[in-house]
Amino acid sequence: MTTMTPHPTNPDPAASGTPTDPSATNPSATGNNRIETTPVLPLPPRAARLLTGLGALLSAAATFLSWTWTTAFPGNLTVTGYPGGLQLLTLTGALLTLAHLLATHHTPGLRWLNPTGSHHATLLLAAGTLATTWYTLIAIAAQLGGLANLEPGGWIAALTTLLALTGALGLPIDRRTAGSYPPGNRLATALHTIDRTVRPGHTTRPLPTPRALPAWAEILVIAAAFGLALCLATYGIGTAYGELFTGFLLLTGFAALALRSSGIITRLTTLTRKHRTITITAAFVSAAVFPLTQSTDQYTLIAVNILIFSTVALGLNVVVGLAGLLDLGYVAFLGVGAYTAALVSGSTASTLGVRFPFWAALLTGAAASLVFGIVIGAPTLRLRGDYLAIVTLGFGEIFRLTVGNLNGELGPSVTNGPNGIPNIPDLILFGYRFGTTHHLAGITISPFANYYLLMLLITVLVVLVFSRAENSRIGRAWIAIREDETAATAMGINGFRLKLLAFALGATLAGLAGTVQAHVTSTVVPEQYVFAGPVPPNSAFLLAAVILGGMGTIRGPLVGAALLYLIPAKLQFLHDYQLLAFGAALILLMRFRPEGLIPSRRQQLEFHEDSPPTTTLGITKAEA
């Protein structure tokens, strides 16, 4: 209980293979990066632990106090006796910090929380709690006009979270030595200190061999993880005001980092890889359950839009992530699908005046996008790199302008020009009306829940298409083209044909999503399909979702799209600065995590050259 370093530092985790390598060389070297296990603040270890624990405990207690005097700040933080609104987030953060602190000290029953025994997790959670709490207090002061609006409870919370963080900074963490940074001025030194504190010394700390669990228990763990993810997503989508959402994002962000350094993510990944079918089923079920947890349609609509956005982003990932073709006009394919579906939907404004059954509309929309994709792709795909990007950008705009001009005056009357096609009727599939609320076996399914479930099926289809295409002869050829087109053609790959195939497949998938989108929004107008705009499904945001999430992965674009949709939707106050903030965030991401939030293993290796060279794409020994 009193050792300074709870776990030996392994100099090269993947190379040595055995996770329980006892070589506690300290500091140890990996290439140029010397790693040491030392605290940031020189506190006596016992005092540091005590301070962290006490701080976390008191922070939790402080959430039961009143933080402000008026209910003018949303969430009602005025009640002494139980926590409310943002206080709940502080409470969660404080309790997680405490749990991780106890886990690193081998408290029975909690050790599973922190398999690596890294203090980084505790530090990150303490920082997350502090950030959330202080953000709340600053928001109160800013909104109500002055620090005078804080009750003593608020000051206590500020102090106790600071106490916990101070304590956590006294815990020994694996970090680079000061000597591994180039010398610089005082600013540079300060930045290096922050970098040393924030960034774990190892990307993967060696994990001890896990205790063998029976299969049913492993499945239960997977189910619990997805249940938790569902709760988190429901909470995030359901946050009623911007401050709560910001607090939620702050805490979740820090907690995600903490879980990564505690090794629990690695553990889960190992489990999910072992039980793939069950994982996929669990993911599908928890996604399908979401609309049933909602009492109103408000958040289900957000969820449908997120699904549409993520599905299109995943379609774009075939083009950008696999084949490496930078497409800046991708939203046009969504538009083609949506317009086609609108024209054959039987809308009163449609110039065709036909009403196709949905399956036929779906196929027509996909086919129209496919044709459009081939027509655009055939001449443009002879270009490479930047030239292709510019030309696709141009074609995307051509689609929007053309659709805006086909109004009977400037061109033939097809699309009603800028007015678009309104009054798209609700879907009826096998006699099931999507526009009405259904009651099935005691479950209420609202109209948007109907569309949500339909869209989910399409998302699953797209996920299936992506994963199957990737792991095949065709997918390998796409990746080969992305890596080196000349070498790929020398291997017998018809570069042009395969690029066109990727382009066409991407277009078809977007067209599929578009047909559903037309019915969800019930109106299609050209301005929905711009290159960049404040409302998410546009070409720039789609590309950003792919890059933010991680190119070439399935989870990446899904997570990226969800974040990029939710953040502008929730943070209304950001509206004027949205694109500025977005640009700054992308620059920071490209600087510090160019592979995206959820990198494919391939790209993680690609961008971080200092990772151990012997790491393989198969399951490493440390994980197995």
Added chain:
Amino acid sequence: MPTTHHAPATPATPGTPDTPVLTATGVTMRFGGLTAVHAVDLTVHPNEIVGLIGPNGAGKTTFFNCLTGLYRPTEGTVAYRNTVLPPKPHLVTRAGIARTFQNIRLFANMTVLENVLVGRHTRTHEGLFAALLRGPRFHRAETESTRRAMELLAFTGLDRKAEQLARNLPYGEQRKLEIARALASDPGLLLLDEPTAGMNPQETRTTETLVHAIRDQGTAVLVIEHDMRFIFNLCDRVAVLVQGEKLVEGTSETVQADERVIAAYLGTPFDDAPGQEEIAEVEAAEAQADATRAGTETGETGPEEER
């Protein structure tokens, strides 16, 4: 050392077993006013190792690019087993000519196994729909491709590194992987562009054995190389390219003895031949250079030393 022998499933093409696998006739390549390759004829027969040498800038790689369809030759034709090839790289590979590159061009962020599987592209035919539907035929084809790829990796001695990223292989093994990837298309003719560039003497000898083994399993080899010892040890026939034109072609002895070749590499002697004094001087300098080279060659050879 490669031990497995595998007869490549050469595609059905017209001609008898003795039909030349490569017949280049009057291949000329002009870039604007510059003639890089001028009217070169070259024939490679099955089970033959042919070397292509020449000073830097002689047009060897340009000639290779004409053969493999990366360049469309200004004049002349290239035929594989008497079938004239269209100047499209993927069609050339499909016909049965595979190549490696002078500067390694692996798919750096794919695994070693995936690299070889990409090489199987022309010999498998499962399209996108097969991949999406995943029928039994798809699984059979994937299993067969993986089996053949692993066999080739074993042949080149890389089977234990199948799951590593290609970029993480040491230099010599990257060269071997390029050869394995090229062999995956079951070629009747393999074109090697400086396979030993940047290698140390041991690695060069390993490559020599590998090329022999490739020939022994029925694939003809055409190799560009600057290492004369390597070329003369290996090749049944050597062609010399100087300033875009074929100067001589023949056995190692013929080429080595040919004065024009020596002149092309070293320049012509003075009108009054060098006296004893100069000869002694040159020999001393050569001995000195040999000693230095022996010293450097035994050292580590890494990718950063690549030309």
